[in-house]
Amino acid sequence: MLNPLATKLNRLGGFRVANAYELEFGPGRKVAAPQDIHPHGAEITHTTLLLSGMAFRYKMMAQGRRAIIGILVPGDFTNPIFPSRQQLDYAVGTLTTCEVVDVPSRHLQDLAGSNPRLAEALWSCFQVDGAIQRDWTAIIGQFCADKRVAHLLCEIRRRLELVGLADRETFSLPLKQQDLADAMGLSVVHANRVMQELRRRGLIRTVNRTVFIPDLDQLEEFAGYDTGALPKVGPPETSPWSRAV
Amino acid sequence: MLNPLATKLNRLGGFRVANAYELEFGPGRKVAAPQDIHPHGAEITHTTLLLSGMAFRYKMMAQGRRAIIGILVPGDFTNPIFPSRQQLDYAVGTLTTCEVVDVPSRHLQDLAGSNPRLAEALWSCFQVDGAIQRDWTAIIGQFCADKRVAHLLCEIRRRLELVGLADRETFSLPLKQQDLADAMGLSVVHANRVMQELRRRGLIRTVNRTVFIPDLDQLEEFAGYDTGALPKVGPPETSPWSRAV
DNA sequence: CGATTACTTGACACCGGTCAAAGCCGGTGG
DNA sequence: CCACCGGCTTTGACCGGTGTCAAGTAATCG
Numbered sequence: 001m002l003n004p005l006a007t008k009l010n011r012l013g014g015f016r017v018a019n020a021y022e023l024e025f026g027p028g029r030k031v032a033a034p035q036d037i038h039p040h041g042a043e044i045t046h047t048t049l050l051l052s053g054m055a056f057r058y059k060m061m062a063q064g065r066r067a068i069i070g071i072l073v074p075g076d077f078t079n080p081i082f083p084s085r086q087q088l089d090y091a092v093g094t095l096t097t098c099e100v101v102d103v104p105s106r107h108l109q110d111l112a113g114s115n116p117r118l119a120e121a122l123w124s125c126f127q128v129d130g131a132i133q134r135d136w137t138a139i140i141g142q143f144c145a146d147k148r149v150a151h152l153l154c155e156i157r158r159r160l161e162l163v164g165l166a167d168r169e170t171f172s173l174p175l176k177q178q179d180l181a182d183a184m185g186l187s188v189v190h191a192n193r194v195m196q197e198l199r200r201r202g203l204i205r206t207v208n209r210t211v212f213i214p215d216l217d218q219l220e221e222f223a224g225y226d227t228g229a230l231p232k233v234g235p236p237e238t239s240p241w242s243r244a245v
Numbered sequence: 246m247l248n249p250l251a252t253k254l255n256r257l258g259g260f261r262v263a264n265a266y267e268l269e270f271g272p273g274r275k276v277a278a279p280q281d282i283h284p285h286g287a288e289i290t291h292t293t294l295l296l297s298g299m300a301f302r303y304k305m306m307a308q309g310r311r312a313i314i315g316i317l318v319p320g321d322f323t324n325p326i327f328p329s330r331q332q333l334d335y336a337v338g339t340l341t342t343c344e345v346v347d348v349p350s351r352h353l354q355d356l357a358g359s360n361p362r363l364a365e366a367l368w369s370c371f372q373v374d375g376a377i378q379r380d381w382t383a384i385i386g387q388f389c390a391d392k393r394v395a396h397l398l399c400e401i402r403r404r405l406e407l408v409g410l411a412d413r414e415t416f417s418l419p420l421k422q423q424d425l426a427d428a429m430g431l432s433v434v435h436a437n438r439v440m441q442e443l444r445r446r447g448l449i450r451t452v453n454r455t456v457f458i459p460d461l462d463q464l465e466e467f468a469g470y471d472t473g474a475l476p477k478v479g480p481p482e483t484s485p486w487s488r489a490v
Numbered sequence: 491c492g493a494t495t496a497c498t499t500g501a502c503a504c505c506g507g508t509c510a511a512a513g514c515c516g517g518t519g520g
Numbered sequence: 521c522c523a524c525c526g527g528c529t530t531t532g533a534c535c536g537g538t539g540t541c542a543a544g545t546a547a548t549c550g
Contacts, residue, residue: 137381437498438499
């Protein structure tokens with residue numbers, strides 16, 4: 001399959017800013033689940049590209065509570081690169097078995113230096129990352145439980161779609177209800193009730209770890225999901241972020 | 246007074262990475278409060294440096310609700326710069342009258358190009374920004390109301406201290422209770438009760454818009470505030486982020 | 491001062507947390 | 521092939537934290 005990063009960059013950058021071979025960072029390695037890709041506080045010497053599977057960023061809080069602060073899908077980097085020595089303020093763990101490849105800071109910088117349009121697209125990646133983080137802050141603070149979860153589903157679906165791993169009606173959701181809870185600031189019990197409620201309303205159906213969406217527009221409206229919240233990237237006419245009217 | 250950005254960069258970078266004159270971006274302008282420095286969705290052609298006063302990033306949500314997603318103190322930039330054309334996914338408004346100066350992307354890039362250590366420090370700024378955003382996501386999701394607010398107070402105090410505008414026991418807090426509420430995902434009424442509770446416990450005292458902290462360690466412990474959550478920057482021995490043992 | 495804006499209070503409802511127990515798998519080994 | 525088992529999901533009872541509404545008080549500003 002095409003490198004998911006190449007897929008994403010081409011769409012973010014507008015059109016063919018990257019060739020797959022440029023983004024071959026060497027042989028990937030498999031990481032089982034559940035397991036950490038980066039421990040908390042790890043010295044940052046490289047970033048890690050997710051090639052397949054799903055992962056998440058998290059922080060351990062007081063009393064063993066776990067805050068999930070972001071989901072990673074194929075084509076995502078675990079962290080931005082740093083010119084200076086820094087430590088990660090969060091950890092990265094796997095949700096499923098993942099195929100990943102480490103990318104040294106230098107490598108990415110050289111690549112960006114040799115291809116300005118690619119550099120822009122890579123930059124966009126990290127900006128989108130930040131925009132999603134801001135979204136989470138706003139949503140967790142303002143939305144009630146069912147809309148939070150619905151919004152998360154919309155976000156994950158859209159990001160998977162961007163790398164060709166979801167369509168309007170189906171996507172894979174490896175998150176357990178405990179994970180949904182830790183991500184959206186809920187208890188497991190309530191996460192369960194919310195999922196039941198979403199099913200009862202006919203907004204989603206779930207089989208195994210797969211979500212079916214009878215009517216995506218309806219779900220996105222319920223969730224208050226606005227793709228415009230993510231930065232517009234690339235020429236409007238080809239931007240995968242621009243919402244179909 | 247010394248440019249607050251210079252103060253911050255010198256501390257983030259470890260030691261004198263910047264001279265004040267390098268960071269004179271021209272004459273500042275005054276922006277009254279409450280008023281927008283950047284409207285939502287503004288095209289990003291420059292960033293704006295806050296020289297004095299306080300401001301905040303926010304998003305308007307459904308039903309006129311306002312989500313405050315970050316506070317800006319002197320020395321902060323309203324937004325990161327982009328190599329490509331992008332739009333801001335949030336707005337920036339003033340809490341007090343602010344003195345600001347616009348910095349074109351090019352200017353900042355040239356400056357970074359001419360001074361590698363300064364570039365690193367600038368980079369750290371934006372990384373700290375991201376780390377704070379992640380903190381908010383985690384805190385709003387996991388903490389109960391009183392700890393959220395206490396945590397916010399600790400954060401603001403620390404950031405003001407970094408630019409020489411606060412000490413261990415006093416700082417200026419121009420946020421109204423409505424602002425605290427919109428930032429921490431509470432109702433105004435509850436924000437009020439929480440502030441009362443913090444005062445009742447003797448963790449803070451407030452006069453006008455000034456907060457007095459009888460015992461900072463106690464407040465930070467109550468808030469679960471850990472400066473380690475922010476990335477370590479610069480040599481440990483001079484880093485203002487490393488917590489005094 | 492008068493008018494507006496901010497803060498405070500009380501009553502009440504409800505969302506969502508907690509606790510505890512019971513089903514429902516999927517996987518493993520006999 | 522079946523019985524067991526551990527992790528995940530589901531349920532119910534209960535209650536506490538927060539939101540909402542509505543009113544009153546204090547501060548601020550022209």
